[in-house]
Amino acid sequence: MNARKIEENTFKNLAAASTVIIFSSLILVLITIIAKGLPALNLAMITQTPKGGYYLGREGGILNAIIGSLYLAGGATFLALLLSLPIVFYLNVYAKKRSRLVLFTRFSLDVLWGVPSIVYGAFGFTVMLFFGLKASLLGGIIAVSLLILPIMSRAMDEVVRMVPQELFEASFALGATRFETAFRVIARQALPGILTATLIAFGRGIGDAASVMFTAGFTDSIPSSLFRPAATLPLAIFYQLGTPFPEVQNRAYASAFILTLIILIISLVSRVLARNFTKHIVK
Numbered sequence: 001m002n003a004r005k006i007e008e009n010t011f012k013n014l015a016a017a018s019t020v021i022i023f024s025s026l027i028l029v030l031i032t033i034i035a036k037g038l039p040a041l042n043l044a045m046i047t048q049t050p051k052g053g054y055y056l057g058r059e060g061g062i063l064n065a066i067i068g069s070l071y072l073a074g075g076a077t078f079l080a081l082l083l084s085l086p087i088v089f090y091l092n093v094y095a096k097k098r099s100r101l102v103l104f105t106r107f108s109l110d111v112l113w114g115v116p117s118i119v120y121g122a123f124g125f126t127v128m129l130f131f132g133l134k135a136s137l138l139g140g141i142i143a144v145s146l147l148i149l150p151i152m153s154r155a156m157d158e159v160v161r162m163v164p165q166e167l168f169e170a171s172f173a174l175g176a177t178r179f180e181t182a183f184r185v186i187a188r189q190a191l192p193g194i195l196t197a198t199l200i201a202f203g204r205g206i207g208d209a210a211s212v213m214f215t216a217g218f219t220d221s222i223p224s225s226l227f228r229p230a231a232t233l234p235l236a237i238f239y240q241l242g243t244p245f246p247e248v249q250n251r252a253y254a255s256a257f258i259l260t261l262i263i264l265i266i267s268l269v270s271r272v273l274a275r276n277f278t279k280h281i282v283k
Contacts, residue, residue: 033260037253045254050220055239057247060220062255065236067222069259071137072230073206076144077152080201083145084153085194089182092160093168106157112150118210120147125214138226140216147211148201155200159193160186192275199270203263209234233259 044061051060087105095102124143133139163186171181187194209232217229218239233255240252 030260033253033257036250037255037257040247040250041254041257045251046258049222054220055243055245055248057245062231062233062236062251062258064220064222065231065233065255066258066262068137068216068219068230069206069233069262071223072140072144072212072216072232073202075137075141076148076205077198077202079141079145080149080152081198083149084156084197085187087153088156088160089186091157092163093178093182093186106154109150109154109157113154116210117147117208120144121211121214124211128215134227135215135217135229136227137216137223137230140212140230140232141226143211143215144205144208147208148205151204152197152201155197156190156194159190159197162193163189195270195273199266202266206232206263207234207259209238233262 044059046061046066047063048059048061049064050062051058054060091102091105120143124139124146128135128139167185167189168181171185176185212230212232213235216232218231218235219229220231223230237252237255237259240248240255243249
């Protein structure tokens with residue numbers, strides 16, 4: 001057996017081993033969450049807010065955290081999407097390829113992507129103190145939107161960069177403006193990737209705890225306005241696991257199961273939508 005064959009088999013086996021490790025890790029996480037959380041899951045958990053003494057093992061549920069997480073992650077994803085699309089289209093349609101501004105912008109987004117979420121939380125908390133604001137749903141949305149903005153922007157950027165250059169040239173040749181090319185041609189071509197990037201950002205936002213601990217606060221009620229504190233599932237899991245009562249700790253695993261289920265449903269919906277929009281893709 002020659003050296004090339006040995007090298008090929010080695011990397012093939014490493015790739016297979018990596019796939020098995022990743023898949024096994026996912027299965028173990030799901031088994032742990034389901035085994036510990038499903039017995040504690042009941043209708044009251046998803047239809048009621050915490051009652052008095054909930055964290056001591058008494059009645060109530062986590063409806064406040066479910067609604068709060070959807071409000072916060074949905075608002076942050078929408079805000080980040082409004083900011084990401086102009087950035088991505090400017091980098092790929094308006095700016096000159098390989099210009100210093102484009103390279104610096106992508107480098108900055110990469111750096112921001114690697115910043116820990118607790119730093120975004122600390123930054124948001126500092127800004128809130130400066131303006132005299134209290135922890136609220138709005139503060140959490142802003143902090144999480146800053147967290148997921150580089151993730152969404154870079155993911156969309158890579159998708160748009162894969163669009164064939166001939167589409168740009170054909171659009172310009174037909175007399176379309178750069179704006180029309182960006183939003184009527186390129187956006188349709190990259191739509192499945194844009195949906196995937198949005199999903200990734202939403203999942204990152206709904207599952208983060210550090211960035212909202214000091215900015216969104218926590219409450220046992222459902223937020224009635226943007227200026228009220230909001231509970232989230234990650235923080236609910238954190239507080240429930242921190243109690244010495246086994247029953248409440250099992251509820252934390254049930255909360256984790258609900259959070260995982262929400263992300264799974266959104267992933268499936270996104271895949272279905274992306275498949276329906278592939279008819280616009282030039283292959």
